Amino acid sequence: MLLEIRDLTQRFDATTVLDRLELLTGDIQALVLVGPSGGGKSTLLRILAGLDLPVAGSVAFEGVPLPRDEPELRAYRRTVGTVFQAYNLFPHLSAIDNLVLPLVHVHGLTHVEALERVREPLERFQLMPHAAKRPAELSGGQKQRIAILRALVVRPHRLFLDEPTSALDPEMTAEVLDMIAELKAAGTQFVLVTHEMRFARRVADEVAFIGAARVLAHGPPEEIFDGCAEPRVRGFFDRILA
Amino acid sequence: MSRRFAHLVVIAAVFGLVSLAFARVNYAWNWAGVWEYRAKFLQGWLTTVGLSLAALVVSTLIGGIAAFCLQSKNPLVEAVGRVYVELIRGTPLLVQLLIGFYVIASAIGLENRYLCGVLVLSLFSGAYMAEIFRGGLAAIPATQRDAARAIGLSPWQSLRLVILPQAVRLVLPAVAGQFVSLVKDSSLLSVIAISELTLNAQEVNSFTYSTLESYLPLAAGYLLLTLPLSALSRWLESRFRYEA
Numbered sequence: 001m002l003l004e005i006r007d008l009t010q011r012f013d014a015t016t017v018l019d020r021l022e023l024l025t026g027d028i029q030a031l032v033l034v035g036p037s038g039g040g041k042s043t044l045l046r047i048l049a050g051l052d053l054p055v056a057g058s059v060a061f062e063g064v065p066l067p068r069d070e071p072e073l074r075a076y077r078r079t080v081g082t083v084f085q086a087y088n089l090f091p092h093l094s095a096i097d098n099l100v101l102p103l104v105h106v107h108g109l110t111h112v113e114a115l116e117r118v119r120e121p122l123e124r125f126q127l128m129p130h131a132a133k134r135p136a137e138l139s140g141g142q143k144q145r146i147a148i149l150r151a152l153v154v155r156p157h158r159l160f161l162d163e164p165t166s167a168l169d170p171e172m173t174a175e176v177l178d179m180i181a182e183l184k185a186a187g188t189q190f191v192l193v194t195h196e197m198r199f200a201r202r203v204a205d206e207v208a209f210i211g212a213a214r215v216l217a218h219g220p221p222e223e224i225f226d227g228c229a230e231p232r233v234r235g236f237f238d239r240i241l242a
Numbered sequence: 243m244s245r246r247f248a249h250l251v252v253i254a255a256v257f258g259l260v261s262l263a264f265a266r267v268n269y270a271w272n273w274a275g276v277w278e279y280r281a282k283f284l285q286g287w288l289t290t291v292g293l294s295l296a297a298l299v300v301s302t303l304i305g306g307i308a309a310f311c312l313q314s315k316n317p318l319v320e321a322v323g324r325v326y327v328e329l330i331r332g333t334p335l336l337v338q339l340l341i342g343f344y345v346i347a348s349a350i351g352l353e354n355r356y357l358c359g360v361l362v363l364s365l366f367s368g369a370y371m372a373e374i375f376r377g378g379l380a381a382i383p384a385t386q387r388d389a390a391r392a393i394g395l396s397p398w399q400s401l402r403l404v405i406l407p408q409a410v411r412l413v414l415p416a417v418a419g420q421f422v423s424l425v426k427d428s429s430l431l432s433v434i435a436i437s438e439l440t441l442n443a444q445e446v447n448s449f450t451y452s453t454l455e456s457y458l459p460l461a462a463g464y465l466l467l468t469l470p471l472s473a474l475s476r477w478l479e480s481r482f483r484y485e486a
Contacts, residue, residue, distance in 0.1 A: 090390075092408050092411070
């Protein structure tokens with residue numbers, strides 16, 4: 001995944017959330033976005049995932065720029081997968097129907113083909129026993145793992161994960177992070193926003209520190225976590241790791 | 243005490259108290275006179291059933307359209323919805339029926355009073371439905387729309403597959419209540435001489451001078467419609483329930 005962001009600006013009313021942000025990654029598999037709340041990480045991820053249009057600037061994956069209008073953006077969203085912090089699943093559908101829905105209604109599989117497609121991943125992540133349950137009957141960790149699977153079974157080019165463990169307790173956080181680590185090992189490309197710094201260090205090929213509407217630091221994880229010269233980045237890590 | 247038994251006890255108590263009240267006023271019953279007109283009651287009741295069913299369907303359609311107007315981002319469309327809802331909810335159905343039939347229907351040459359009655363009743367009930375539907379749609383969290391967009395659903399698919407199935411469950415109790423009101427409100431159609439249950443009961447009363455014997459069957463006739471509606475709504479609610 002080669003990501004190129006130029007001059008990216010996003011505003012909500014009078015608030016500038018991203019201010020001429022620039023980011024150029026190497027050809028990597030996993031990019032992790034860290035930084036203080038309200039710094040613009042989630043806003044950036046929503047633009048990367050094709051959910052919001054920026055006010056100005058450009059984003060390109062592998063040299064292909066993101067579309068600038070909603071119909072094309074929808075076509076783009078069908079080629080990627082996105083997982084939010086919570087409430088990803090549709091509460092009126094069982095776990096397996098949540099997985100089947102995009103396959104049938106967006107990707108044109110028959111119901112039988114879709115069921116066939118989701119069986120193996122459900123088994124691989126030990127979620128088959130919960131397939132018939134509605135989201136209200138699942139634990140938070142199970143819900144997030146189903147949500148990740150739903151994004152995955154459409155065979156996307158890459159995943160966008162927006163603080164997928166922030167609403168979970170530590171035990172459930174671990175089971176979701178393990179799943180993400182397993183996807184990394186299997187070659188899945190993703191952009192992850194997280195506050196789990198130890199996990200970020202373990203899984204990231206590159207880390208971008210987003211703060212004050214810009215990229216304050218960017219590089220391999222060791223460089224960002226251990227030897228960052230930027231005082232705002234140092235200050236942030238000193239505070240949260242103290 | 244089982245729920246069903248408790249219901250029976252309360253019904254028996256209410257019935258007993260009402261009977262006691264009737265016994266105290268020494269009302270001279272004349273059921274025989276009214277019984278002569280049983281066919282009239284049946285015909286009126288069937289008309290009420292037909293009018294109510296028609297208005298139920300039309301008012302749901304109108305309510306759905308108006309709900310989308312209410313949440314439109316186009317200010318003109320939103321204004322149309324808002325003015326409709328406030329005007330209709332703020333004025334008596336009686337006035338709407340009289341103006342609708344004697345002024346508007348006459349002006350546009352709509353002579354069928356039954357059609358006119360169903361339309362006015364549907365417009366009236368539709369305004370309440372619109373607010374119920376709008377509330378139901380607004381209660382679906384924005385994250386559900388986001389999730390629907392994220393998996394690549396079109397706006398129409400998102401509405402059909404994600405938003406509406408959840409909203410239906412939320413609005414069911416309120417819609418059932420509105421349907422019950424609609425059935426009873428159809429009694430006002432008697433003022434434009436539609437031969438439904440209430441008008442027939444009034445006529446029987448004027449033929450027999452037996453007011454209570456005419457109006458008690460009237461009440462029973464409406465209960466016969468509204469109680470199954472309530473039961474249906476409870477059954478649907480239990481079917482659509484998905485929260486633990």
